[in-house]
Amino acid sequence: GLKGQPLAPIGVATIFLSNVVGEDGDAERRGGRRVLEEACHAEQLAVIGWRGVPVQPDALGGAARASAPRIEQAIFSAGAAFTEAETRCFRARKRAERAIAVGGLRGYLASMSFRTVTYKAMCAADQLASFYPDLRDPGFTAPFVIFHQRYSTNTTPSWERAQPFRLIGHNGEINTIQGNVNRMRAREGRLGADRLADEDLLKPVIDEEGSDSAMLDNALELLVRGGRDIRHALAMLIPEAWEGFDVDPAVRDFYRYHACLMEPWDGPAGLVFTDGVRVGAALDRNGLRPLRYAVCEDGLIACASEAGAVDVRGHGRVRRGKLGPGEMLCVDPERGGIEDDETIKSRLAAQRPYGAWLNDQSQSMSAGVPVEDVPADLVARQAAFGYTKEEFTFVLRPMATQGHEPVFSMGDDTAASVLATQPRLLYSYVKQRFAQVTNPPIDHLRERLVMSLRTTLGPPAPLLRDGPEAARLLQLDTFLLFPSGLAALRALPNPFNVAELDATFGVVDGPAGLGQACRRLARDAESAVQAGAAIVVVSDTGANQDRAPIPALLAVGSVHHHLMRAGLRSRTSLVVETDEARDVHHVVSLLGYGAQAICPRLALQSIAALPSPATQERYVRAIEDGTLKVLAKMGISTVDSYRGAQIFEIIGLDAEVVDACFAGTPSPVGGATFADLGEEVLARQAAGFREAAPALVSPGFFKHHKNATEFHATNPDVVDALHASATVKELAAAHALRRAVGDGPAADAAASYERFTRLITDRPPTYPRDLLAMRPAGPALPVEAVEPVDGILRRFSTGAMSHGSIAAEAHETIAIAMNRLGGKSNTGEGGEDPARFRIRRRAADQDGPGIQTRRGRPAARSQGNGGNRASPPHAGGDRSDLAAAASRHLFHRGPGPADLRPQAGQSARRHLRQAGRRSRRGYHRGRRRQRAGRCRPRRRVGWRDRRQPTVVDQECRHAVGDRPG
Numbered sequence: 001g002l003k004g005q006p007l008a009p010i011g012v013a014t015i016f017l018s019n020v021v022g023e024d025g026d027a028e029r030r031g032g033r034r035v036l037e038e039a040c041h042a043e044q045l046a047v048i049g050w051r052g053v054p055v056q057p058d059a060l061g062g063a064a065r066a067s068a069p070r071i072e073q074a075i076f077s078a079g080a081a082f083t084e085a086e087t088r089c090f091r092a093r094k095r096a097e098r099a100i101a102v103g104g105l106r107g108y109l110a111s112m113s114f115r116t117v118t119y120k121a122m123c124a125a126d127q128l129a130s131f132y133p134d135l136r137d138p139g140f141t142a143p144f145v146i147f148h149q150r151y152s153t154n155t156t157p158s159w160e161r162a163q164p165f166r167l168i169g170h171n172g173e174i175n176t177i178q179g180n181v182n183r184m185r186a187r188e189g190r191l192g193a194d195r196l197a198d199e200d201l202l203k204p205v206i207d208e209e210g211s212d213s214a215m216l217d218n219a220l221e222l223l224v225r226g227g228r229d230i231r232h233a234l235a236m237l238i239p240e241a242w243e244g245f246d247v248d249p250a251v252r253d254f255y256r257y258h259a260c261l262m263e264p265w266d267g268p269a270g271l272v273f274t275d276g277v278r279v280g281a282a283l284d285r286n287g288l289r290p291l292r293y294a295v296c297e298d299g300l301i302a303c304a305s306e307a308g309a310v311d312v313r314g315h316g317r318v319r320r321g322k323l324g325p326g327e328m329l330c331v332d333p334e335r336g337g338i339e340d341d342e343t344i345k346s347r348l349a350a351q352r353p354y355g356a357w358l359n360d361q362s363q364s365m366s367a368g369v370p371v372e373d374v375p376a377d378l379v380a381r382q383a384a385f386g387y388t389k390e391e392f393t394f395v396l397r398p399m400a401t402q403g404h405e406p407v408f409s410m411g412d413d414t415a416a417s418v419l420a421t422q423p424r425l426l427y428s429y430v431k432q433r434f435a436q437v438t439n440p441p442i443d444h445l446r447e448r449l450v451m452s453l454r455t456t457l458g459p460p461a462p463l464l465r466d467g468p469e470a471a472r473l474l475q476l477d478t479f480l481l482f483p484s485g486l487a488a489l490r491a492l493p494n495p496f497n498v499a500e501l502d503a504t505f506g507v508v509d510g511p512a513g514l515g516q517a518c519r520r521l522a523r524d525a526e527s528a529v530q531a532g533a534a535i536v537v538v539s540d541t542g543a544n545q546d547r548a549p550i551p552a553l554l555a556v557g558s559v560h561h562h563l564m565r566a567g568l569r570s571r572t573s574l575v576v577e578t579d580e581a582r583d584v585h586h587v588v589s590l591l592g593y594g595a596q597a598i599c600p601r602l603a604l605q606s607i608a609a610l611p612s613p614a615t616q617e618r619y620v621r622a623i624e625d626g627t628l629k630v631l632a633k634m635g636i637s638t639v640d641s642y643r644g645a646q647i648f649e650i651i652g653l654d655a656e657v658v659d660a661c662f663a664g665t666p667s668p669v670g671g672a673t674f675a676d677l678g679e680e681v682l683a684r685q686a687a688g689f690r691e692a693a694p695a696l697v698s699p700g701f702f703k704h705h706k707n708a709t710e711f712h713a714t715n716p717d718v719v720d721a722l723h724a725s726a727t728v729k730e731l732a733a734a735h736a737l738r739r740a741v742g743d744g745p746a747a748d749a750a751a752s753y754e755r756f757t758r759l760i761t762d763r764p765p766t767y768p769r770d771l772l773a774m775r776p777a778g779p780a781l782p783v784e785a786v787e788p789v790d791g792i793l794r795r796f797s798t799g800a801m802s803h804g805s806i807a808a809e810a811h812e813t814i815a816i817a818m819n820r821l822g823g824k825s826n827t828g829e830g831g832e833d834p835a836r837f838r839i840r841r842r843a844a845d846q847d848g849p850g851i852q853t854r855r856g857r858p859a860a861r862s863q864g865n866g867g868n869r870a871s872p873p874h875a876g877g878d879r880s881d882l883a884a885a886a887s888r889h890l891f892h893r894g895p896g897p898a899d900l901r902p903q904a905g906q907s908a909r910r911h912l913r914q915a916g917r918r919s920r921r922g923y924h925r926g927r928r929r930q931r932a933g934r935c936r937p938r939r940r941v942g943w944r945d946r947r948q949p950t951v952v953d954q955e956c957r958h959a960v961g962d963r964p965g
Contacts, residue, residue, distance in 0.1 A: 115276025179645030192462025240326025287325030368485025384688025418652025557661030560594030584626030
């Protein structure tokens, strides 16, 4: 349809339009085309034709076919004015997207460019060419192609979320996505986009309806269209671990400088990217996704997450390699072809005098020195801020003497804060989330080199500008400040102007004063930033007999989110001086809701009052180590990425509180209002400042006490009743309960079991489920009309738990239970002993690349997965010799270390290279033995070497899975 058109550069826009049939659908599609044509006209791009993209719907599955959009392509030209053509395409697309949203139309622009065109669908990779006949046309050629088959793990699949996106294909998860999006939103209106577009046109910078990968693509596209090379932009967004490694000084300065502009988009990531001229690949700082490449003699270059994904036979000699953590590979025809990581980073570092800018502009600061003076009203302040005796016994004193967090058993059997009989601090309402599914956590001890607590303070420069002013920030090694460090911060001259905000409210204002104080605090913060405050210090140390403290988390959240809504958050840094925060969860909660530095003044003074060997240095080290551990659970490496990420869920706060102070945090149930929280604050304030002899209490949150008032679900009465319900006390509790039920109602055991169940069902509300009651759906049915129990149980299936995530005994016990019920036990990615295939066959399995799963019969049901966080050898923690022997047996290794991770302080990169060489040597030795006819295998560690007790089915009284001899 373009015959006779002049030979000018042609652009293509691929758009997904409404699939509604009939006149309404036709009208909506006409509206989408009109919107795009008007957007092109505004950017001096002439649409010269429309093309319906040929498709074969029969190549798709049922769900994809039902939701498939109408796919069309607009052909356009830039005419004689071809300058900045890609930038004009970007602006035209932003205009069209805004008009589509305003008009309520269905329209998604998969690509719009003079250089690239995107073909994607909600289907597997081998279905794409069948769906798009264009891709089978011999006349359709391209110098490069990027592709990605996505297994959706954290968003619902859709046509729009299919990959690749406009610049990247991304395999992984951005663990810090909420914080990254919040901070990009805070930059809106102050991007420094003078040469790119009007700031209002760029809003929203991030499409929050997209997946985390799509949002990363949005950020990358902004940086590229703003004038940066795509390799430069990727190095800003996903930097390598440059602080703990021996990095070239110029490259280190490059990363130090750009850390002042952009926080890392942290998480496991394997990326392929292109700007239409260059094409390349990159890995995250931990190398948690594989990328292997092949460079052929005839010029073909292939890179994929799996070796052999692209057939390179017939292309001459092949040089193979793989990307390491934080490395990048690029093919740039303008620079002679393939560039390795060192070449790319060295060239980027030489573009500007980053080191000179940092030396001239940045200012290093100390965190300060330990406090020496203990206030006379120490106990009164401790009581007013909710300190307890048991906190000192179980938390603060161990931290100050041992230098790390105390070890507790998993779980908390006390009531949720909103249901507790004793008031609890606001921090207990927010629950930390952690890495799941394909998202591996980090071992913060062995992988300390890739983690960072580095903190910067001061107003960051506009994102799209380069210059020495971006380095004009304060640099600290940690986010934790001593009072002397905060005093030095307050004394800094311009441009680091400090504004003080009083986070207290009058006792005479009553409980309602708390909500009013939060709103007043937010307004004061806005006024301070508009007046030029580079650093805002929120302090509750003004609490006294007449003034009650605003909970620090409430104060930080209200200021942070109000400045976000006002578009001012990117102009200042938020520092918290608080007498309330004292343990790791308190600190990470403040960081997660926007605090950039924290001074726990009263906690440090309390530690100073403890006798030796308690020291403030050990306490600070424990807080820092615990913070790294929390980051590691979510697979996050840097505190800068965690800051403001809001990786929490809230249980028990009213919607008004959540919207004002914790916007964007999941909160499935309501609960305490500002007035409820105000009552608790005033009660603590009175206990500290209005009592003649204030004293700390022990409410029983950490340990059950006979005279404590806080209820514990597993209290001594419950445990005693559980023991009494068993007829044979040596048996495990689960089997004892089964026998108690089976003995009949006349048996003594049944009466004991009834007492046990009454204690559970009649307890005070402890968990949200205790507030639920069964509501009949209708009249009762006769039992004969209900499906038999056996039929129902056949549909039961356990969650996927790979061997290594739980012990072999638990793994096998679950299999026994599900076999007995007639259900299915899902072994995740497997790894269990092959002997179990002959004894107890599980009905479900889950495959993951690079993981040894099973060597026996296939499972009845299979799940695809990209690696389970708890699969061996990824499970964290120190392995015992017994577990190491089991690992060697199951992974068919000889004697030697079972853990592939480096020891503490050892270079992770060097260790992985050595492990790879050992693995290759072992493989080739085995191949040589086979060729020589030496078929007798070397001795492997067997089950008998585990010295592990046999698992016995207590009901059937026989061993499960006899160990091979």
